[in-house]
Amino acid sequence: MVRDTSQEEPAIRFQDVNKSFGDHVVLDQLNFTVNKGDRVTLIGPSGSGKTTILRLVMTLEELTGGYIFIDGQPLTHDLRDGRRVELKEKHRNEVRKRIGMVFQQFNLFPNMTVIENIIEAPVHVLKVPKSQAITRARELLDKVGLADKEHAHPLELSGGQQQRVAIARALAMDPEILLLDEVTSALDPEIVGEVLEVLREVARTTDITMLIVTHEMQFARDVSNRVLMFDSGSIVEEASPEVMFTQPTEQRTRDFLAAVLGD
Ligand SMILES: Nc1ncnc2c1ncn2[C@@H]1O[C@H](COP(=O)(O)OP(=O)(O)OP(=O)(O)O)[C@@H](O)[C@H]1O
Numbered sequence: 001m002v003r004d005t006s007q008e009e010p011a012i013r014f015q016d017v018n019k020s021f022g023d024h025v026v027l028d029q030l031n032f033t034v035n036k037g038d039r040v041t042l043i044g045p046s047g048s049g050k051t052t053i054l055r056l057v058m059t060l061e062e063l064t065g066g067y068i069f070i071d072g073q074p075l076t077h078d079l080r081d082g083r084r085v086e087l088k089e090k091h092r093n094e095v096r097k098r099i100g101m102v103f104q105q106f107n108l109f110p111n112m113t114v115i116e117n118i119i120e121a122p123v124h125v126l127k128v129p130k131s132q133a134i135t136r137a138r139e140l141l142d143k144v145g146l147a148d149k150e151h152a153h154p155l156e157l158s159g160g161q162q163q164r165v166a167i168a169r170a171l172a173m174d175p176e177i178l179l180l181d182e183v184t185s186a187l188d189p190e191i192v193g194e195v196l197e198v199l200r201e202v203a204r205t206t207d208i209t210m211l212i213v214t215h216e217m218q219f220a221r222d223v224s225n226r227v228l229m230f231d232s233g234s235i236v237e238e239a240s241p242e243v244m245f246t247q248p249t250e251q252r253t254r255d256f257l258a259a260v261l262g263d
């Protein structure tokens with residue numbers, strides 16, 4: 001089905017978002033939207049707030065100010081009668097069920113097998129019957145090329161294999177939004193490709209909205225339709241990958257890309 005996205009709420013909307021750690025302002029009045037089905041890559045120097053943005057969407061960090069909307073629904077705070085109110089834990093947990101995240105450091109449960117890692121959240125959070133969760137987990141393991149590893153423990157796997165399990169685990173929740181934070185940065189160069197190939201396949205075969213932080217510029221070019229350049233917690237420039245990577249407007253973007261692309 002081809003969706004008419006013109007009438008829909010964006011998948012993610014940041015409205016006047018502030019985030020500070022103590023006196024340190026990381027995000028200052030940040031506004032941006034990610035439409036349904038978009039694949040948006042965030043680029044920018046270390047410390048510019050990219051991970052913080054993803055962690056706020058995942059509710060792993062608390063907003064200091066402003067609002068985040070998921071599918072038009074407020075995530076943690078809402079404006080009611082002119083007042084900014086914090087929403088109940090139960091509400092944010094409901095909204096968060098639609099979001100999956102894959103981290104740089106895999107974050108698998110080391111004492112559980114691969115298949116137990118994958119079915120954990122579907123069974124305990126979504127209340128999917130265990131047999132159904134196992135069937136789905138096997139399909140996903142097949143998709144990420146690890147059908148023979150369901151009974152292995154994470155530490156018996158290579159980094160690339162662990163990361164593919166982490167991707168399968170995120171997909172097992174059937175997320176509408178997938179957040180990817182430098183998912184290949186902890187991997188040896190020769191196995192980066194196998195993980196990116198799995199993600200390219202996810203991008204090709206699903207309509208999941210993706211918000212991606214990566215230093216893999218070719219991957220960003222292949223999968224994303226928009227690139228946002230961040231610096232010091234604000235958007236410096238926004239463009240298609242073709243434009244951003246070949247003829248960026250801003251000097252800060254040019255300097256950053258020259259540094260990461262090494263030319
Ligand atoms: N839990 C925390 N406590 C204090 N400061 C934090 C915390 N998390 C992040 N910061 C600070 O917030 C700023 C933004 O960090 P963030 O991790 O979002 O950057 P980033 O763009 O992801 O950088 P990198 O490219 O190195 O991953 C940094 O200055 C960082 O030191």
Ligand SMILES: [Mg+2]
Nearest residue numbers: 050051052181
């Ligand atoms: Mg980061």
